Amino acid sequence: MFRLQRFNKNTRRLDPLATASSLGLLLMAVHGASLAAEPDTAQDPRLATVTVTGAQATEAQKAEKQLAKVPGKTAVIDNREIEKGRASNAEDVLALQPGVFAQATSGSAANKISIRGSGLNTFYQGYVLGIKFLFDGLPLTGPGGTQEDMLDMAGVDHTEVLYGANAFNYSALSLGGAINFVSKTGRTDPGNYARFEAGSYGYRKQVLSTGGVVDNADYYVSVQHNERDGYQHDTSNEGQGIVANFGYVFNPKLETRFFLRYREETLTQGNTLTKYQLKHDPRSNNVPFGRKKDGSTLVGSKTTYTFDDNAKLEVGLGYNDYPLLNGWRYSATPQDWRSKDINLTLRYLRTGDTFLGLNSDSTVTFSNTRADLADVKSHFRATRLKQQETNYTGSRDTVFSLGNELQLSDNVWLSSGLSFIDVKRKAEIEYTSGSNTTAFPNGVEYEEHDIAPRIGLRYKLTPEFEVFGNVSRSIDPPVTWQLGSTGTPYIRDVRPQKANTVEFGIRGGHGIFDGSLTLYRSWVQKELLSVVVRQATATQDQLVATSNGSPTIHQGVEAGLNALLWEGASGDTVTLRQAYTLNDFHYRHDATFGDNELPGLPRQVYQAELEYRQTGGFYAQLNARAASSYYVDFANSWSAPSYTLWGAKFGYEAPSKKWEVFVDARNLTNERYATATNTAYDANGQDSANFYPGDPINVTTGVAFRF
Template sequence: MANRELTLAAFGSALLSLAPLTASAADSTEKRLQTVTVQAAKATPVQAAKAELDEVPGGTSLVTQADVEKGRAATLEDTLAFQPGVYAQAAGGNDAIKISIRGSGANTSPGYFREGTKFLFDGLALTGAGGTPYELLDTQGLSYTEVLRGANAFEFGALSLGGAINFVTHSGLTAPGTRIKLEGGSFGWQKQTLSSGGAVDNADYFVSIDNARRDGYQDFTLAKAQGLVSNFGYRFSPKLQTRLFVRYREEYHENSATLTRAQLKDNPKQSNAATEGARADSTKRGSTWVGSKTTYTFDDDATLVAGLVYHNYPQILSRQSTINPNYWDWRDINYSLKYNRNDQLFGLPSATSIGWSSTEHIRSGVRTYRGDKDLGVLQKQVEYDGSFDHVFTLGNELGLSDNLYLNTGLSAIEIKRDVNVTYSDRANSSGLPSHYQYDQWKLAPRIGLRYYLTPDIQLFANASRSIDPPSSWSSSGSGVTSNYAKPLLPQAANTVEFGIRGTQGVFDGSLALYKSWIKDELLTVQVLAATPTTAQVNSTANASPTVHQGVEAGLTTRLWQGANGDLLSWRQAYTLNDFHYENDPLFRKNELPGLPKHVYQGELNYQFASGFYAGVNVRSVSSTAVDYANTFYAPSYTLWGARFGYDDPGRRWQVYLDLKNLTDEHYATAIQPVYNANGQDTAALYPGDGFGAFTGIAYNF
């Protein structure tokens, strides 16, 4: 939203020319009308981003970090709460959380790279051909978060079923001054953050450093991390400006162990022998993400935005294990170019965008070892160098009338996967070569409409196609190729969506209904049947056709507002996840495991005009299928919580108390999908935290 200014000097001059000359004027007592300037309040970056999201004909939402930090902000589970259609749950309290939008990446468990959703920082890609590493997906330095579901993420060149999540960093303009924040609470959780920002002439800066540790609720779930976030901006002229973003993070965590339903009910704090024996842990030795974004504005107000990212994210998995420790070396180069212009098309207002983005492995691979903790003996080696995703986008918004807008777009993606098993201590029995390439172009069109019933209420509809390439490591993780039937193919889906959003009186909300018909969804599939001498082999592979459909509803209601500004509000979010096979030869129309069918969240909050606030909240989740055969389910649960705090109206200091799981419910926060549990109580449930109390205080100066 641009700053709008109206100068009335000419109007004043016209009035003067019409005024009759009087004797007093002749006597030099003339009164001259001064120049009057009427200027609308400049929109904040958050307001501008919200206005842009409202122009997308589909499901979107925006989360301000200031609202999140009225309570604990330990992981993205806290940031993405109350977002319809988004499932974000931590296991073990670390950053390796399960994130799914509209069932994207349903097959993955916590601890793996995220798949099915594109993640960005400030519009620059974090996600690469290998998926999304999670250690940088923390809450540090964020101003706000944009969530664009499905094809509504077209602007970012995101073609995934889940769409995109864009994290926007504070700048020296949005977070001036110095801030110290100290937090702590149950399960040994503690976090310290120091940030500073400011502006000097045409430059601004923001730098934040943090240190965090959590001993864990479940046994053997220690997590610790420290990192840096910075944002430097410089304005060369009104037409040219640039920004440099740097993110660095080190992290170590022990993996949460999966439990049976009986173990979960009896003692969710316990681990299991297999996890303890394997010493399952993850060491992020230092992940670096450096991004640059430069914007040039032409004389006709068209813009050209160029982005470049270098991403280095090495990791060691199961370092202490004597079974299968392995070292992953990942280095990506990501670049983007986008041109936007506004003009007339067929005499109608038109906005056109042309974009190009690329994410490519310039050095990637895994080496597995046996022996001591120094990783001394080579066992296997796989390389993925040269794998990439290139995306070209062409989009247009056409104003058909004052109330009706048509959005069209076409994306083309080139997917290349280069897998090379350079060494293995075991024979390749997969039926696939040890080195193979997949290189193909795919098209993804979209069309959308939005119609304004009133200036504040709009209807929207869209139809789109999404493409989800398999991650580079899916075909061969740490040795010979694991897919016995054929190389993995990209997952493709056709989606339709209808909805409404807006504000009316005391209500502010949105409702979206969607349905996706998916071909070649990446799921766990039986690739070799059992024989009298061997067990069946299950692996990630392309499944038979599936359907993802659901309802995403969010509503905030102002229940009461006092004359002094006190406000009682009720915030709600509901998600219906109906994900199932279309007609699988084995599982018929079974629902897909790993995600609950119903999720409801609500919060009743009282905000005092003085800055104090108090609220109670609830999260209710239905039972969740654990296996594709639907013979075993995780139990449903309901969690109650409460938040209290004080935000100084002068923004000098803040304090909060956040109480989680007040009834100390034993529940499964996430699921490790199983092919067929045969009705047995299987160890596939990640335990959620018990009752916890968390507090924090921040001081700004």
């Protein structure tokens, strides 16, 4: 995210911490010179007391400064700014990020999220592919994928978005990179907090939290409850959970923090519609589908030790339990998923070294996430007899990486890295009531080793502008259920997707403007592509197949521009934020589809936000999101409609920061549009049920108190 700052045309932006430090050194030098000039006979010379004040950098600003060293596209989002309106899911947080597609369906935390076309045509039920998600650097994503109920943004201080191989230091090697959510703590959010939201279609949300510091320890605890009746018929959802962390500083060299995230959720999702229904009967829901989470739990710890030479060692341990009752309502064959991951992460960071007389910073990272227990069982609802049982236990993702940043000159930095990857996938049908009449096996188990190099360069053109570029390789192993689950009595031998990517761009600011422009191109081999081979009906569940596709290209443009349009004498401002994404994803001479576009994501997306803000606390905002049409089938015979959504937001934050209130209105023109689509193989130019309807005009209001 591009952080807007107040600055004059003829002055540079100043980092508050660096400025305070520099002023302190300057003042001490001046006083030292004065003292040295005094005659030796001067008696009791004393320095006058000098007080240097400066705004303390927030955790988001610190993260932004750190990620600015990456020779590629990154963004940091301050979740406190997002909380000035409705902030119920990842769509709200990831808005206005060029290159990122995030849309919610059925009003839940289950979002379709894609960065640079990662998992672009994944069937919608909340699964996100091609992106590694983390909380506080601890993996949420495992061999079985990412559980969508944890993406509810509870207790998050700020969000780091690292595109593609720019997520190298998090051992993330996916085409889409990584998203790291950093938790609030007792040090960043002391005191008590209460927040209440209510809105259209029965939306309600309540949050209570408390945090503080006691000697060398700090604590933060937040509880949340949310519910929504839904826009489509019979699409209610409800969830509740707790987020907590406890930190302790043993001494200046050793500190640790324990984390807990727990959430229960039940929801009913609406079925996909035809384009005709989307326009004329968008609330239709003939085949609802229920999902139930009986208690997703993520517990972990991160311990940091600082050596005498200021090198740091971070040790992270995590346990992730995410059960799922799929089809707990309505489905003819309900499924009971058990998934328990264990992960270990190690990061060794060295700064201030020299190599060949040049400044050198190095990293060594290790990440291992193993499916300690993973299986799925399904049964026939009518007879209660077992349908199928598939086991994935033992699947794992292991990455060991070496990285370095070398300062070649005052204005040039060279980054390099090499990752060693070990991927194991196991999927075995232990029981099935069906008969396998295909050539596919009943089980697949393999282990693949690979390497992923990365090299990048940053060059500071001027004190205000920097250009960057990098070349990298990405590895995306399939998640376990993509090999097979319960819908078919066989397993597909799906292998990791691999890509080589070139990226370059420019970022910086001058005068009233601040922004960046990034271009990239990825040559993808064995892309993981999914297709709906059978639509859900009242008697049959939806059937989706995943396979490795022929060579494809992912390329695009990511542009963001912020402008301080006006600043009053009292500090009132009018600002404009804009984000533009061009997606060009297509086959490379496929035997069947030639150079057809890949379905699933808009080719162009434009977002804008115009805001008036008073120093007294009042703010008003007008925002827009426009997306072009895109295909829903590989044959490029049928497409989703384009759309433009308008929204407005008004709020007031008391100068004391003790309370605030807001009104957030969306889709003011009542546009009927599709938030996401299923992917068909060949629609033959015929309208078919592949569209998930978005919410019409809706309003949310909220109030928050700090005490």
